Amino acid sequence: MGSHGIKDRVAIVGMGCTNFVEHWDKGLDDLVVEAANDAYGSAGIDKDKVDAYWLGTAQGGMSGITLARPLQLENKPVTRVENFCATGSEALRQAAYAVASGAYDVAMALGVEKTKDGGFQGLNAVPPPNDGTGRTLTAAAMFSMVAPAYAAKYGVDADKMREAMAHVAWKNHYNGARNSRAQFRREVSMETICNSPKLAGDLGVFDCAGVADGSAAAIVVRAEDAYDYTDTPIFVKALSFIAGNGSGVTDPSYDYTHFPEIAATAADAYAQAGITDPRRELALAEVHDCFTITELILMEDLGFSDRGAAWRDELDGVYDLDGDLPVNPDGGLKSFGHPVGASGLRMMFEAWLQLRGEAPDDRQLALAKPGGDRNLALTHNLGGYPGEMVSFISILGR
Amino acid sequence: MRGIQSWSAYLPYRRLDRTQIAPFVGQGGGKGTRTVASFDEDSTTMGVEAARLALRGRDLVPAQLLFATTFPAYADRTNATAIHAALRLPDTTAAFDLGASVRSSVGALLLALTGGADPALVVAGDVRTGLPGSGEEAASGDAATAFVVGSDATAPVVAELVGSASVTDEFVERWRAPGEQRTKIWDDKFSEISYVPLGVQAWNAALAAAGLTANDVAAAAVVAPSQRVARSVGGKLDGVHVIDDLSQTVGNAAAAQPGLLLAALLEQAEPGQVVALVVLADGADVLLFRATDALGSYRPVRPLAAQLAAGAALPYGKFLAWRGMLPVEPPRRPEPQRVSATAAARSQDWKFGFVGSKERDTGVVHLPPARVSRGGEQIDEMDPVPLADVQGTIVTFTVDRMVYSPSPPVVFAVVDFDGGGRLPVELTDADAGEIEIGQRVEMTFRRLYASDGIVNYFWKGRLVRDG
Numbered sequence: 001m002g003s004h005g006i007k008d009r010v011a012i013v014g015m016g017c018t019n020f021v022e023h024w025d026k027g028l029d030d031l032v033v034e035a036a037n038d039a040y041g042s043a044g045i046d047k048d049k050v051d052a053y054w055l056g057t058a059q060g061g062m063s064g065i066t067l068a069r070p071l072q073l074e075n076k077p078v079t080r081v082e083n084f085c086a087t088g089s090e091a092l093r094q095a096a097y098a099v100a101s102g103a104y105d106v107a108m109a110l111g112v113e114k115t116k117d118g119g120f121q122g123l124n125a126v127p128p129p130n131d132g133t134g135r136t137l138t139a140a141a142m143f144s145m146v147a148p149a150y151a152a153k154y155g156v157d158a159d160k161m162r163e164a165m166a167h168v169a170w171k172n173h174y175n176g177a178r179n180s181r182a183q184f185r186r187e188v189s190m191e192t193i194c195n196s197p198k199l200a201g202d203l204g205v206f207d208c209a210g211v212a213d214g215s216a217a218a219i220v221v222r223a224e225d226a227y228d229y230t231d232t233p234i235f236v237k238a239l240s241f242i243a244g245n246g247s248g249v250t251d252p253s254y255d256y257t258h259f260p261e262i263a264a265t266a267a268d269a270y271a272q273a274g275i276t277d278p279r280r281e282l283a284l285a286e287v288h289d290c291f292t293i294t295e296l297i298l299m300e301d302l303g304f305s306d307r308g309a310a311w312r313d314e315l316d317g318v319y320d321l322d323g324d325l326p327v328n329p330d331g332g333l334k335s336f337g338h339p340v341g342a343s344g345l346r347m348m349f350e351a352w353l354q355l356r357g358e359a360p361d362d363r364q365l366a367l368a369k370p371g372g373d374r375n376l377a378l379t380h381n382l383g384g385y386p387g388e389m390v391s392f393i394s395i396l397g398r
Numbered sequence: 399m400r401g402i403q404s405w406s407a408y409l410p411y412r413r414l415d416r417t418q419i420a421p422f423v424g425q426g427g428g429k430g431t432r433t434v435a436s437f438d439e440d441s442t443t444m445g446v447e448a449a450r451l452a453l454r455g456r457d458l459v460p461a462q463l464l465f466a467t468t469f470p471a472y473a474d475r476t477n478a479t480a481i482h483a484a485l486r487l488p489d490t491t492a493a494f495d496l497g498a499s500v501r502s503s504v505g506a507l508l509l510a511l512t513g514g515a516d517p518a519l520v521v522a523g524d525v526r527t528g529l530p531g532s533g534e535e536a537a538s539g540d541a542a543t544a545f546v547v548g549s550d551a552t553a554p555v556v557a558e559l560v561g562s563a564s565v566t567d568e569f570v571e572r573w574r575a576p577g578e579q580r581t582k583i584w585d586d587k588f589s590e591i592s593y594v595p596l597g598v599q600a601w602n603a604a605l606a607a608a609g610l611t612a613n614d615v616a617a618a619a620v621v622a623p624s625q626r627v628a629r630s631v632g633g634k635l636d637g638v639h640v641i642d643d644l645s646q647t648v649g650n651a652a653a654a655q656p657g658l659l660l661a662a663l664l665e666q667a668e669p670g671q672v673v674a675l676v677v678l679a680d681g682a683d684v685l686l687f688r689a690t691d692a693l694g695s696y697r698p699v700r701p702l703a704a705q706l707a708a709g710a711a712l713p714y715g716k717f718l719a720w721r722g723m724l725p726v727e728p729p730r731r732p733e734p735q736r737v738s739a740t741a742a743a744r745s746q747d748w749k750f751g752f753v754g755s756k757e758r759d760t761g762v763v764h765l766p767p768a769r770v771s772r773g774g775e776q777i778d779e780m781d782p783v784p785l786a787d788v789q790g791t792i793v794t795f796t797v798d799r800m801v802y803s804p805s806p807p808v809v810f811a812v813v814d815f816d817g818g819g820r821l822p823v824e825l826t827d828a829d830a831g832e833i834e835i836g837q838r839v840e841m842t843f844r845r846l847y848a849s850d851g852i853v854n855y856f857w858k859g860r861l862v863r864d865g
Contacts, residue, residue: 121730122800131745132737132846132854133766135822137810141798142822145812148835149794201796247772250765252820256794256812 003240005272006100011226011233012218012396014043017349019181020214020337028060028114029070035215035342036071036110043219043229047071050219051104053078056091056111057341059125067110082341084383085288086241087111088216089344089392093239095220105221111346112215113339123211123340137200140208142385143291144201149256150297154308162202164311165292166193169206169334171320172289176331178321178363183212183337207292212337216345218352232356237376238272238395240265248387261391262301262382269393270303273376279304279325283367283374284354286347288382289332299327302380302393321363329354329363344381344392351377351396370398401558401687403517404458404546406451406698407661408444409648409705410435411827411860412712416536422714426531430646434712435525435540437720437805438826438844441467442477443855444542444654445523446484446843451699452519452544453485454787458553460485460546462515463493466503466522468652470495471845471853473576480855481521483750484843486784498576500623501679503543503653507660508683510547511559517548524652527579527721534581537624539649543657554692557664559685560672561608563600566681567592572623579721589623590630596682597631604674604684612636615686616671619643619659622678623650631678638674641666647706661702663687669694708863710829720805731802736850747782752841752857754819755780763819783819785841789862790815792837797830804847813839813859826858838862 016038018031026034040047053076055067064078083090088111095107118124122138151161170190176182188206196204219229226233244261248254266278275281285302289295299310304325305318313319319327330336330350333343353359355377357369367373381392412434419427435444445465453460463485465478478493487493492515496502503522510518523542528534549555571589574581583589597620605611615638622628625645632640641662643650651658656677663673667689677683718724747753748766755767758779762772765785770777795811809825811833825833826844839859846854 119730120732124732126732127735129735129738129741131741131749132734133745133749133856135810135824136734136801137796137798137808137822138731138801140800141796141808141810144796144798145794152835198797199800200798249822250820251772252793252814252818254820 003268003272005238006096007237007272008235009100009223010096010220010236011223012236012348012352013221013226013229013233014039014045014219015217015349015352016042017181017216017346018214020183020212020339020346022116023213024116026213028112031114031213031215032067032070032110032112035112035217036108039108039217039219045106045219045229047073050076050106050108052076052095052098052107054091054094054107054109055080056082056087056109056344057113058082058084058087060112060114060341084390085290085340086344086381086383086390086392087341088346089379089381089394090241092218092345092348092394093241093392096236096239099220099222105225107220108217109220109345110215110217111342111344113341114213115211115339116213139385140203140291141200143294144203146256146297146386147202147293150293153255153257156311161311162194163190164296164314165207166190167314168289168292168295169193172328172332172334175321175329175363176335178360179331179336182331182335183210184335203291203293209290209333210335210337212339214337214339214342214346216342216349218345218348232370232398234352234355234396234398236394237397238269238393240269240272240393241391243390244384244388246388254387256386257297259297259301259382259386259389259391261389262298262380265391265393266302269395273395275376275395278302278378281374282325282376282378283372284329284351284365285325285327285378285380286330286350287327287332287380289328289334290338295327295332298380302378326365329365344379347379347381348394348396351379355396355398399550399555399558400511400548401555402545402664403548403553403555404452404456405661405664406448406544406700407658407702407705408448408451408542409433409709410439410444410540411709412436413709414712414714414717418714419531419536423531426533426536428536432536432649433539433541433709434717434720436826438846438858439525440471440845440853441469441523441525441542442471442480443843443845444540445521445544446481448523448542448544449481449485449519449521450786452546454699456553458517458546460487460491460517460519462518463487463491464496464506464510464518464520465494466496466506466653467524468498468500469525470498480750483746486747486751486753497653499680500652501677501681504656504677504679504683507545507547507656508562508564508685516552517546520545520547522654522657524654526652527723529580530718530723532580537645537650539651541648541651541654541658543654543661545657555690556693556696557687557689560688561604561610561686562684563603563607564681564683565596565600567596586624586626589627593622593627593678593682594630594634597676597678598634600682600684601635601676604686608686610672610686612638614672615674617641617663617666618674618676619663620676620678621655621659627678631676635676664689664693665698665702667693729800729802729806731800733802734847734849734854736852737854739852749856751784752786753782753784756783756818761818763815765819765821785815785819786857788815788817790839790859792833792835792839793820794835795833809833811839811859824858825860827860
């Protein structure tokens with residue numbers, strides 16, 4: 001028994017990512033074709049070279065046919081996967097394992113979501129028929145319960161807490177303003193963020209991720225084949241995933257100041273990759289900033305900040321684009337937008353750009369690019385709610 | 399001896415100040431307040447609340463449940479079964495609806511008082527509205543009542559039925575087509591001249607049946623369709639003191655009104671006194687009760703007087719919205735799907751009874767009930783744990799301004815129950831600004847929403863308040 005990982009056995013050799021915006025003029029099929037073609041082109045192959053596909057979409061369609069039909073794949077194994085907001089990451093995870101097992105030579109993971117055809121605000125999942133007793137709160141409301149609990153536990157006064165959360169949004173908008181694919185491409189002042197209309201608890205509009213349409217894709221091959229495709233493959237150092245058992249929701253010992261599923265995934269991922277000091281070994285982290293308070297808590301669960309210190313580190317600029325450990329240099333869910341099935345692969349796309357030195361100059365991290373001091377990137381995806389979530393972490397590296 | 403063993407009234411938390419009506423509508427309203435059922439209450443849920451109060455802490459297991467209302471949540475299927483399920487009564491306890499007329503509730507009481515079920519539980523609940531600016535809207539109130547009726551073989555009788563009489567007549571004094579909210583009235587004078595002789599006839603017949611004279615009656619309560627009728631009939635009761643009809647505080651709660659005034663009579667009665675309930679609805683019913691010595695030691699769980707003193711104001715606009723008279727733009731989120739009948743049937747004890755499960759070894763409480771222990775070591779090593787009457791404490795909370803609700807925003811809290819168990823649950827009868835960590839919460843049976851005509855009943859939390 002054990003979680004051993006597949007360190008350095010699989011590499012990403014091509015990626016594609018559409019703009020993440022409200023694509024009123026594009027359907028799911030258009031987004032799929034665009035991301036897949038970008039990935040094929042990036043790897044320098046045509047679609048017949050891909051032996052197997054994994055499609056991640058939360059609500060975009062059922063079965064692998066959702067991908068096989070628009071791409072007109074002939075006699076290919078195509079699997080649709082879903083794991084809440086970690087759906088895109090799950091597609092990559094399955095593709096990587098399939099290649100590592102030797103079952104296939106080349107696999108594609110593609111994530112897509114067409115969120116804006118529903119006509120409702122936010123993200124809406126249709127629950128299966130049920131007895132009507134389950135809670136129906138928005139994700140914003142569930143995560144909003146974390147901020148007061150955290151502030152109370154660590155004695156952070158309300159103004160500082162507000163400021164730290166706003167800094168997360170400010171930072172991610174600053175980064176997203178330097179990303180041509182991002183949904184929101186402008187900087188936003190701290191004042192605007194703090195004064196935005198409240199949606200749930202103390203979470204205002206600017207504390208919440210953007211909701212966008214989009215797609216992203218990756219092509220994975222065995223590590224030994226990687227240099228046949230590119231001079232700068234990105235190797236999978238760790239893949240860790242946990243589906244929580246939901247006990248936090250009903251366990252009185254859970255205090256809404258941390259996410260145990262995240263800390264457990266982080267420990268597993270760091271062990272797989274051989275990381276002992278993530279804050280100093282990672283060149284960047286792409287994390288699941290569905291809400292500003294979420295990103296703060298993640299800094300502690302991922303081991304970047306000590307418990308109770310993330311709010312101060314955030315305000316000190318540790319996670320800014322020019323900080324000790326840049327977090328969400330592409331703008332994160334906050335300003336890049338969150339097409340559920342695509343977001344996990346979008347995070348990997350940023351790692352792909354940064355570690356290959358291909359990010360635009362105004363956000364390329366010096367320490368991440370080839371020749372830089374660090375060669376590892378972390379991507380982190382969660383889905384669900386405090387006390388009941390799925391968590392995914394990848395470590396990618398040169 | 400057969401009579402009342404226990405009782406309770408239930409008044410909803412909200413009060414409408416009638417002076418708000420005329421400035422808004424241009425007519426109607428009046429003085430005083432009326433009670434208003436919350437957007438998440440109906441005649442059934444308020445009936446559950448009244449019955450819980452009547453049964454709480456008393457060793458009473460009703461053999462029969464009778465439920466009366468003029469505004470049933472369902473037609474064709476029985477509404478009393480939801481009350482039966484929420485109270486976790488034995489499946490051998492029959493549950494019947496009577497209705498949907500005002501007189502059905504006093505009919506249910508008489509059936510129980512003269513019937514064989516020992517004890518019987520008689521529940522009445524009503525949500526009354528009427529068109530904006532109407533007399534019906536201003537004069538009505540929302541309430542529920544519950545009476546446990548039986549012989550002293552099963553429990554001490556606190557008020558014995560010593561006589562009753564009923565007279566019946568057919569005249570269209572007021573009417574409402576099924577499904578409509580507006581009650582129409584023919585002529586107030588016609589009502590008066592029709593009801594006065596009926597009331598006098600029943601009054602005299604009841605006294606004769608009991609072998610009493612009016613001098614033996616300490617107080618009477620008069621339930622009538624209008625205050626004009628109430629005053630006229632009250633003046634013909636041989637000078638017997640007529641108690642306040644609650645019109646300035648509650649309003650007329652239709653099918654719940656007889657029980658409400660009977661509760662008021664009993665709360666004021668001394669052992670040995672005789673009190674009279676006079677109900678004028680499509681005829682007249684007079685019930686004479688003698689308070690027994692057992693009444694001296696009987697304490698209502700939540701006295702009507704305390705409930706009258708409690709409550710909080712509701713803006714008239716909210717009242718209109720809650721009653722469907724003023725459609726308000728909902729949050730731009732999907733409306734809920736209908737409840738699965740099969741899933742609801744499987745989880746009846748949780749959904750209606752608020753029963754969790756408790757691990758035998760560790761005492762860990764699971765809400766909703768689970769089969770597998772926390773950590774997964776044991777399967778089906780649990781006992782049911784009823785938590786409807788257990789209080790809890792708010793651990794953290796939020797206000798959701800985005801989620802769909804019949805009356806946004808949703809106030810929501812994580813509640814830890816005394817003795818174990820945690821549930822994130824919606825709060826009701828509370829304003830968004832008054833919630834704090836550490837506040838005490840009790841559970842209340844509510845109507846979350848209805849979809850495709852299926853009502854989704856479940857429990858919510860409510861701040862523990864005096865009254």
